Amino acid sequence: xxxxxxxxxxxxxxxxxxxxxxxxxxxxLRPDRPNVEKMSTYESGEEPVGxxxxxxxxxxxxxxxxxxxxxxxxxxxxxxxxxxxxxxxINETKGLWGWFSLAEMSIFxxxxxxxxxxxxxxxYLSWVKPQQKIPTVDTKVPQSLYDQVNKKYQPKAKASQxxxxxx
Amino acid sequence: xxxxxxxxxxxxxxxxxxAITVVTARNPIHSVLALIATFFCLSGHYILMNAQFxxxxxxxxxxxxxxxxFLFTIMFLNLRREDxxxxxxxxxxxxxxxxxxxxxxxxxxxxxxxxxxxxxxNFDARTGLVEQLGIMLYSDYLLPFELASVLLLVAxxxxxxxxxxEAGDRHF
Amino acid sequence: xxPIILLxxxxxxxxxxxxxxxxxxxxxxxxxxxxxxxxxxxxxxxxTYLYFQNMLLTxxxxxxxxxxxxxxxxxxxxxxxxxxxxxxxQPAEYYALLLFSLVGAIMMISFENLIMLFVGVEIxxxxxxxxxxxxxxxxxxxxxALKYFLMGAFxxxxxxxxxxxxxxxxxxxxxxxxxxxxYTNAYGVSLLLYMGIILLLIGMLFKVSxxxxxxxxxxxxxxxxxxxxxxxxxxxxxxxxxxxFRVLSVSFVGVYSFWWGTLAALTCxxxxxxxxxxxxxxxxxxMMAYSSISHAGYLLIGLxxxxxxxxxxxxxxxxxxxxATISAFGVLLVVSRQRQDTNGVNENFDAFNGLARQxxxxxxxxxxxxxxxxxxxxxxxxWGKFMIFTTAADKGIYWILVFAVLMSTVGIYYYFRVIIxxxxxxxxxxxxxxxxxxxxxxxxxxxxxxxLGLAPGLLEGLV
Numbered sequence: 001x002x003x004x005x006x007x008x009x010x011x012x013x014x015x016x017x018x019x020x021x022x023x024x025x026x027x028x029l030r031p032d033r034p035n036v037e038k039m040s041t042y043e044s045g046e047e048p049v050g051x052x053x054x055x056x057x058x059x060x061x062x063x064x065x066x067x068x069x070x071x072x073x074x075x076x077x078x079x080x081x082x083x084x085x086x087x088x089x090i091n092e093t094k095g096l097w098g099w100f101s102l103a104e105m106s107i108f109x110x111x112x113x114x115x116x117x118x119x120x121x122x123x124y125l126s127w128v129k130p131q132q133k134i135p136t137v138d139t140k141v142p143q144s145l146y147d148q149v150n151k152k153y154q155p156k157a158k159a160s161q162x163x164x165x166x167x
Numbered sequence: 168x169x170x171x172x173x174x175x176x177x178x179x180x181x182x183x184x185x186a187i188t189v190v191t192a193r194n195p196i197h198s199v200l201a202l203i204a205t206f207f208c209l210s211g212h213y214i215l216m217n218a219q220f221x222x223x224x225x226x227x228x229x230x231x232x233x234x235x236x237f238l239f240t241i242m243f244l245n246l247r248r249e250d251x252x253x254x255x256x257x258x259x260x261x262x263x264x265x266x267x268x269x270x271x272x273x274x275x276x277x278x279x280x281x282x283x284x285x286x287x288x289n290f291d292a293r294t295g296l297v298e299q300l301g302i303m304l305y306s307d308y309l310l311p312f313e314l315a316s317v318l319l320l321v322a323x324x325x326x327x328x329x330x331x332x333e334a335g336d337r338h339f
Numbered sequence: 340x341x342p343i344i345l346l347x348x349x350x351x352x353x354x355x356x357x358x359x360x361x362x363x364x365x366x367x368x369x370x371x372x373x374x375x376x377x378x379x380x381x382x383x384x385x386x387t388y389l390y391f392q393n394m395l396l397t398x399x400x401x402x403x404x405x406x407x408x409x410x411x412x413x414x415x416x417x418x419x420x421x422x423x424x425x426x427x428x429q430p431a432e433y434y435a436l437l438l439f440s441l442v443g444a445i446m447m448i449s450f451e452n453l454i455m456l457f458v459g460v461e462i463x464x465x466x467x468x469x470x471x472x473x474x475x476x477x478x479x480x481x482x483x484a485l486k487y488f489l490m491g492a493f494x495x496x497x498x499x500x501x502x503x504x505x506x507x508x509x510x511x512x513x514x515x516x517x518x519x520x521x522y523t524n525a526y527g528v529s530l531l532l533y534m535g536i537i538l539l540l541i542g543m544l545f546k547v548s549x550x551x552x553x554x555x556x557x558x559x560x561x562x563x564x565x566x567x568x569x570x571x572x573x574x575x576x577x578x579x580x581x582x583x584f585r586v587l588s589v590s591f592v593g594v595y596s597f598w599w600g601t602l603a604a605l606t607c608x609x610x611x612x613x614x615x616x617x618x619x620x621x622x623x624x625x626m627m628a629y630s631s632i633s634h635a636g637y638l639l640i641g642l643x644x645x646x647x648x649x650x651x652x653x654x655x656x657x658x659x660x661x662x663a664t665i666s667a668f669g670v671l672l673v674v675s676r677q678r679q680d681t682n683g684v685n686e687n688f689d690a691f692n693g694l695a696r697q698x699x700x701x702x703x704x705x706x707x708x709x710x711x712x713x714x715x716x717x718x719x720x721x722w723g724k725f726m727i728f729t730t731a732a733d734k735g736i737y738w739i740l741v742f743a744v745l746m747s748t749v750g751i752y753y754y755f756r757v758i759i760x761x762x763x764x765x766x767x768x769x770x771x772x773x774x775x776x777x778x779x780x781x782x783x784x785x786x787x788x789x790x791l792g793l794a795p796g797l798l799e800g801l802v
Contacts, residue, residue: 065236
């Protein structure tokens with residue numbers, strides 16, 4: 001007689017066995033003719049450049065931090081979900097338990113939701129875009145003349161050929 | 168030896184090995200991978216102690232979310248080259264002495280301590296399961312639970328306050 | 340209980356008040372919030388309440404400690420008018436984090452369950468880590484935050500392990516439950532209990548920066564923006580000692596013979612390191628960091644000689660120390676900002692040269708605060724030291740008494756360096772300008788120090 005854990009253990013063992021079986025079987029069957037091109041890292045058809053271990057952008061970091069915090073909040077929700085609707089507890093307390101636990105969790109979630117709202121309104125969640133640099137030319141011709149020229153030779157419709165010569 | 172004891176010792180061996188790898192690995196990414204292995208082993212220990220929920224949480228939060236942060240930090244710091252050790256021998260010696268004393272003391276204490284035997288008659292197999300945890304958490308431990316939300320809020324406000332890009336900062 | 344809820348809500352309110360166009364309202368609103376919390380604290384005066392199934396216990400001692408913490412926070416916030424003028428600063432966040440950290444401090448003061456102690460320590464510490472690094476453009480501030488965070492997280496881990504072992508030994512998290520366990524098993528306490536006590540003590544002593552867990556203190560205090568240093572060295576220390584007193588005097592008093600020797604040794608070490616190292620400092624702020632270590636040593640004497648007088652002495656000493664520290668940092672803030680040298684703000688002793696002549700008020704405030712910290716008669720600090728030494732004498736631990744008196748004479752040397760610089764050295768000619776409200780706060784702190792120095796009986800009989 002297997003316990004529930006025994007079944008899980010069997011499942012894990014079976015997974016390992018299956019994967020090794022398939023991989024070993026494949027390696028016996030397939031021809032083995034490696035070359036440089038085949039051995040290189042597959043990067044969506046691009047030529048791999050350098051190491052995969054590159055510097056990450058900091059903008060991921062704040063998002064990841066907030067994610068961790070909400071992950072922890074999620075952990076608290078699980079035990080709550082199992083006891084929130086328990087019939088026996090609700091009957092024992094004449095229905096009070098349900099409202100009580102609902103209020104508890106609402107306060108908890110609301111506090112964190114306020115934190116999220118704060119970060120959102122502050123703009124911490126929005127993607128940090130690199131600032132566009134508009135090239136400036138040191139010339140005596142005033143900007144208004146350029147604008148006039150641009151306006152004059154502006155393409156009539158959007159679908160027309162790409163305007164050449166404009167900045 | 169009972170099968171459960173064999174499982175325990177094997178698991179403990181793997182746990183210790185991977186934990187030692189975390190400290191000794193020269194490449195930080197290898198360290199993190201070994202740390203993930205350690206977390207999985209710890210989850211195994213939790214299951215042996217009949218704390219399945221804790222095991223799942225350990226995987227979700229630690230091996231999942233916190234490891235992501237670790238990796239981000241390592242990638243962010245760009246520690247590709249293997250830095251030479253900056254610690255002096257004196258620091259290492261002090262660390263070994265202090266850690267050794269702590270270990271010896273704990274070993275002595277744990278060997279000498281008499282733990283009460285488990286009474287199989289009144290042992291509740293549901294202890295450590297998620298329902299029991301929920302009932303405890305949402306009745307007896309209600310106040311710390313609610314205040315944990317303040318803790319998380321503080322962490323969130325602090326993280327975004329410090330992590331925010333300023334106008335003058337370098338752009339990566 | 341009520342101040343905890345109120346401060347949490349007020350913190351969130353402040354966070355969202357940051358979205359208002361004008362920042363003028365923030366400072367007065369924070370002051371009003373702290374006063375409201377202070378008022379609700381006193382609703383439980385004279386009674387002993389247990390809240391939420393043995394989670395919190397309020398009694399007069401807890402209320403007095405809460406009052407000291409809130410008063411310190413009030414004064415620190417009142418001195419913070421520079422936030423509003425500073426472009427880089429984010430005052431709403433700072434104030435909100437300060438209020439949240441007060442929630443943690445009150446939890447540490449009035450916990451009955453060790454879980455509450457842990458959550459309180461965490462809330463206070465996390466807010467402090469962030470505030471230590473709030474000056475984002477200063478590498479020193481960043482270093483302070485990182486150092487504090489790494490070491491603090493480690494210390495919290497050790498403390499949590501201690502709490503777990505205590506649970507393993509006694510089967511309860513409740514402070515009075517541990518006490519009854521100790522009394523029922525007076526001759527056969529589990530060894531895990533001893534291990535738990537040691538680890539819990541290590542974690543808590545780290546938070547109050549007692550030697551040998553003080554290594555973070557100088558760098559963190561030095562790098563943290565001045566106001567937050569004042570907050571750290573008063574609120575965190577008071578809350579930490581309140582928590583230590585509660586566990587030691589309730590839970591572990593039955594095994595006093597086990598821990599008092601360890602604590603006595605750490606007390607002497609703390610006094611020695613704090614006082615002797617402070618002598619060699621050139622920066623006033625670093626000197627204050629070492630001085631805060633040495634004051635942790637004096638407070639530890641009260642715990643080592645745990646007796647009936649201890650709580651009275653701890654309350655009085657914490658109050659005297661907080662008042663003096665905040666006025667010292669208040670003066671330092673204006674002086675260092677207005678007398679800049681080539682490296683930016685000048686926090687060295689020479690910044691105070693000739694201060695008493697150009698600005699007699701600031702000079703007097705600083706002099707009183709230094710005298711109080713040194714423990715000279717007619718100031719609150721004298722009576723604080725007197726009460727602490729009395730506890731040691733009552734318990735008959737005379738060698739620690741002699742050592743502490745010796746160390747406080749060393750202390751007089753470095754506190755008087757400031758007074759000599761202010762009164763007997765020539766300094767910059769231009770007077771230091773002080774905003775009116777700022778001045779009132781400093782005057783109030785000084786008057787309180789003097790009043791407590793003249794009439795130390797005011798606090799007697801409250802606890």
